Amino acid sequence: MQVGIIGLQSSGKTTLFNALTGQMASVGDFASGKEANKAMVKVPDPRLKRLAEIFEPDKITHAEVQYIDIAGMTGGASTEKSEAAYVAAIRLVDELAQVVRVFENDSVPHPEGSIDPVRDIDSANSELIFNDLIVADNNVNRLEKSMRVAKSDENKKRWELLRRSCEALEADTFLGDIDFTSDELKMLSGYGFLTLKPQLYILNIGESQIADCQLPEKLEEHLKPRKSSAVAICAKIAMEIAQLDEEDRDEFRSTLGIKSSALDTVITESYRLLGQISFLTGGEKEVRAWTIKKGASAQEAAGAIHSDFQRGFIKAEIVSYDELDKSGSWSDAKKGGKLRLEGKDYTVKDGDVILFRFNV
Ligand SMILES: Nc1nc2c(ncn2[C@@H]2O[C@H](COP(=O)(O)OP(=O)(O)OP(=O)(O)O)[C@@H](O)[C@H]2O)c(=O)[nH]1
Ligand SMILES: [Mg+2]
Structure with a gap:
């Protein structure tokens, strides 16, 4: 931007x-x-x-x-x-x-x-x-x-x-x-x-x-x-x-x-x-904020990271930042039922922490 x-x-x-x-x-x-x-x-x-x-x-x-x-x-x-x-x-x-x-x-x-x-x-x-x-x-x-x-x-x-x-x-x-x-x-x-x-x-x-x-x-x-x-x-x-x-x-x-x-x-x-929001990704290698247009779908958000992610999109594992903050870890968020599985049409929200599953 x-x-x-x-x-x-x-x-x-x-x-x-x-x-x-x-x-x-x-x-x-x-x-x-x-x-x-x-x-x-x-x-x-x-x-x-x-x-x-x-x-x-x-x-x-x-x-x-x-x-x-x-x-x-x-x-x-x-x-x-x-x-x-x-x-x-x-x-x-x-x-x-x-x-x-x-x-x-x-x-x-x-x-x-x-x-x-x-x-x-x-x-x-x-x-x-x-x-x-x-x-x-x-x-x-x-x-x-x-x-x-x-x-x-x-x-x-x-x-x-x-x-x-x-x-x-x-x-x-x-x-x-x-x-x-x-x-x-x-x-x-x-x-x-x-x-x-x-x-x-x-x-x-x-x-x-x-x-x-x-x-x-x-x-x-x-x-x-x-x-x-x-x-x-x-x-x-x-x-x-x-x-x-x-x-x-x-x-x-x-x-x-x-x-x-x-x-x-x-x-x-x-x-x-500009109608922009941020979603977040986290892992051992990198924690990162990405900018997308408000209203963007999970598949479009995947495209902000890499076109392969968008093309080969399967699903997105998502937890809101607030829930992840409270849970303290990805696995605890999962255990607590805070992790959601979303499809390509899901509308991404500001602060969503997302793990994309894709296949290329
Ligand atoms: N007192 C005061 N002076 C300011 C403020 N902002 C800028 N100035 C002063 O105004 C002068 C011009 O500031 P610049 O930032 O160079 O202005 P500019 O718009 O970039 O100017 P050009 O590039 O020449 O068009 C400088 O001497 C600044 O210190 C402010 O908030 N208060
Ligand atoms: Mg100037």
Whole structure:
């Protein structure tokens, strides 16, 4: 899973990137046109630690998320080249995290001269809409050309769908706000539309706002489209905490009244927005968390591990994490009747610990 960190100039993107990844990419200097910062992050999951006590494996493998800090959305200060590279990079991600400046800091000038989160969200979102409109419009034109030579039902359907998308975008509507059918979504999936991606707004609040962060009502109502949600984080403090030794982090957080780490907050919300859940596997070799779409079947979950598991799927032995935790071992869970045998159509739940039986 890839999350692209976007937002206006000096909103705190790189600071947030460092907070999430523990890296020390340089912040503060105008970074437009530079290479994107990229890092893989282990998804925190306390269940793995407990599973390791139970299975005593050689290694523990966390699910991973890649964060990409993409410089370039600058409200006018970018070059055409950096703009193109920027858009190409964000078309590939699964989800957008838009950093919105709420913090006041006189030594960091705001490109528009004042702090106004609603205006900034509007401005960043219009860039997304504008870029999608170009793509939709170009493809409408291309289809019209090819339909002059050969008319096909498929092309006609596609043309109508893209026309409808253009109209929506022209009316400032995110494509994610339109009730497309699953067939239509499939047809649209190849274009990398930015406004179709789930978006997490990260309100970058100041140090003095941590304890009592009331988001302005206007902002709440503004947090659309539907496939979006928002969290408030002080990126600067979160970055400082991420640089501390692990054992000091919790203490520092509780002194400041911060409930959970920036990474926990962002990842939990990212998973929820994307409709992702984790299932777990355990054995002598490895204890591991895997990411799948909510609603995935046991057979699809098997495919997340290996295509052989999916093809040769026979059945899945499943115990919920909570039951396994209580039982203390796989065999005790079995003795206690907590182990279930499920077929390929079983819908996997978050925290299911699964042993796949397969035959290839
Ligand atoms: N006071 C305060 N300053 C912050 C906060 N977050 C970021 N800053 C400061 O704002 C400046 C810009 O932060 P960056 O993380 O470089 O912002 P950016 O969005 O990556 O900027 P560009 O890549 O240049 O577009 C830095 O000096 C940060 O220290 C915050 O929560 N509070
Ligand atoms: Mg930056």
